[in-house]
Amino acid sequence: MMRRAITLILVQFLMFHASGQDGATFEPPVKIPMYLSGNFGEIRSDHFHSGIDIKTQGTTGHHVSSVEKGYVSRIKVQANGYGKSIYISHPNGYTSVYGHLDRYRDDIAAYVKRMQYKQQSHMVDLYLSKETFPMEKGEFIAFSGNSGSSSGPHLHFEIRSSANQHPTNVLSYNFEIKDLVAPRFHSIFLYPMDKNCKINGKTERFSSKIVRDKGIYTIPYSSTVEASGVLGISVEVFDYLDGASNRCGVHTLEMFVDNKLSYSHVMDEFAFSETRYINAHIDYEERIKSGKKAHRLHRLPNDRLRIYNQALENKPLLVDESRNYSIRIVATDVAGNSSTLEFTLKGSEGNNEVPIANEGEVTYMKYNQVNSFEKGPVHLEIPAYSLYQDLDFSFQSSPQADGSLTPFYQIANIEVPVHKAYTLSIKKPDYVRSLNRxxxxxxxxxxxxxxxAGGTFQDGYIVAKLRNFGEFAVGLDTIAPRIMPHGSTGGDFSAKKELRFTIEDELSGIAKYEGYIDNQWALFEYDPKNKLLYYSFDEQHISKDSEHELELYVSDEKGNVNLHHTTFNW
Ligand SMILES: [Zn+2]
Incomplete structure (x- = not known):
């Protein structure tokens, strides 16, 4: 038994060190010292962070360069996401990715603009051959920025395996990023995983702050934990790096029950197709309730992340004896700093009394089956493996409408995560005479x-694909987006560099934006976080010192269109 455990540890050790230490060496992507506001694998909404976020001293415009020789294999421009990004494939089998860029270097920028005009689209996703932009190690590629879904100037940087495009743990390579700070535990949560479970005599979740005593993290002595039955444990734990106060993700997390390893995960690599399983990995209910990001120390049945130790069952804790259970939780970072949380759980046998049946309408749904539900005007179809575990599905209808055409229907519970989209259909009320679309x-x-929540009219129903539960009703959007010019709407722009507009939509959201100058398609760039739509004057596309006509169309998801029409001199 002991020998087997040692062999397993050895295998894990070798597997971990194979990635990143296979001779791949990289140069830093920036010339400034690297301090991080985010690291690989940290918990974000609906995904794990796939790279590192390098601080850029609060400003944009820092030189970004290729970390290794290779060639630009992909350039993607998005309004959201990584904004302006660039992918470089290297001969060592890795691809480096640089996101939220402000602008590309001149020849790359000219190429991208040519493709944007060719495709008549701000957003482009371009795959390039080896010959277009070959790269030397350290070659300048772009200026750092704050484009896309970025909440402040920084460089998002990733290293992927070229073959499968899996992001890997950037900190396991040779970058000079100092980390002498061990992870810190902040809070712990215990919650029932079966109907007979009691925690401190109750069937509710227990939560506690974590304190530090003589170098060991623990639950304060004033709060004892008594339990029986099957329970889940989750911890809020973050890593911190030198020179920054930002909360980052831990590299490994392990739980020992009575000195026996019962749970373990290592954050070295994942597939983008599995990143949404984060909603199974985290204590989703706690995330919704308090916003806290806690790792479960057990794996839910339909959590298919590859990060778990395959040799373990990673099951929730079963407490069925009247004795003390010693719990030890160990978190480490990539640099090898570790922290330990220890506490004693007072176990009892429990009494296995038959729990009182749930009040109201509850349908038991198995996670590995298709589940349908129908009640009055509401129809629901949940595909197999959309849930992470079996669910006591509940349904309720609120008596009143609230800015809606129907009452709000409570579909399960907002604290229950959904993996694959389910279909919700609500019948159009007979009295509604509005346009179906x-x-x-x-x-x-x-x-x-x-x-x-989206959706379209189909055969008398409004049908939407949804990835969360909660309250839903039928609504109506007949209002077109607003287009508000910055400064004057027309006139003399000869000294200006840009035309700028604020665009906004009430309900369904901006779906399309198209600008024409002198009847020719013009590149308008959209920055949703600032509600900004802008055109940069460009002599290649419009002639200088003359009068121009602008037509700007902005439409929402429900086909409501607004047109801004003006003439100006430039
Ligand atoms: Zn990032």
């Missing part, structure tokens, strides 16, 4: 504001 489903955001 303006109907959509609406829901609430976390500020309890009404937001679009």
């Amino acid at each position: 303006k109907l959509l489903l609406i829901s609430y955001n976390d500020k309890h504001e009404i937001v679009s």
